[in-house]
Amino acid sequence: QVQLVESGGGLVQFGGSLRLSCAASGRLFDTITFGWYRQAPGKQRELVANINAIGRINYADSVKGRFTLSRDNAKNTIYLQMNSLKPEDTAVYYCNVERSNGRVPVWGQGTQVTVSS
16 A cells, blocks of 8 residues: 655745645555646646656656656655746646556645645
8 A cells, every 4th residue: 555645735926936745655666656746627637747766757848947856765755846836837736656567556635736826
């Protein structure tokens, strides 16, 4: 079992910053990627950024240069530093672990990020 606990969402003004955290616990040996997705009202869930087992980070084009994903291996935690936030970044952000061998992905409970204009 893998559990994900998210924190750090909230309300921020245009151009502001927030940092999200996601702490993972449980059986993590089969993790392929560890990252963040987001889902805005009426839209599909989309990848924001993730990191794979060898440390390669992948970002959505819409957040490149503004968001930074980092990982603390000792704490099994990832952080998403979000700068220069825009109203279009408003969404529920979900932490995600993709696993190998056909195991179902694991999702966090979601944390709301709202950017006011």
